[in-house]
Amino acid sequence: MTTSAANPAVTLSDHAAAAAYLMNHASATALAVLDGEWPGRPAGIITSADLFWAVAAGQDLDDIRIRDLMTKRSDRRSEGGRR
Numbered sequence: 550m551t552t553s554a555a556n557p558a559v560t561l562s563d564h565a566a567a568a569a570y571l572m573n574h575a576s577a578t579a580l581a582v583l584d585g586e587w588p589g590r591p592a593g594i595i596t597s598a599d600l601f602w603a604v605a606a607g608q609d610l611d612d613i614r615i616r617d618l619m620t621k622r623s624d625r626r627s628e629g630g631r632r
Contacts, residue, residue, distance in 0.1 A: 560585040561592055565618050566610035569600050582615055593619055 558581040559568050568580055584592040595615055599622055603613060606621075 557581065558583050559595065559615055561614070561616040561619075563615050564611055565595075565600060565603060565608070565613045565615055568595050568615055569610055572597055572600070582619065595619065 557571055557575040557577045559571060560583050562585050571580060572578070579594050579596045581591055582593045582595050584590045595618065599618055600610065603610065603618055603621070608618075
């Protein structure tokens with residue numbers, strides 16, 4: 550993770566645990582996700598609800614990458630899951 554709590558952003562390759570840590574210390578409910586190949590280019594957002602869903606689904610936040618979490622979110626939405 551290359552950003553600080555003053556600039557709440559993570560990259561696609563960061564672990565979800567990094568996002569949870571940053572959200573907690575920045576008092577944020579969402580983080581900007583930056584594309585690692587194109588620094589500064591937004592790839593989407595990650596929310597505390599996404600992290601909650603991952604934990605509820607039994608995911609270990611130290612083992613799942615943000616890009617995987619975002620993919621699972623889009624899968625949930627296409628299946629008619631909650632947003």
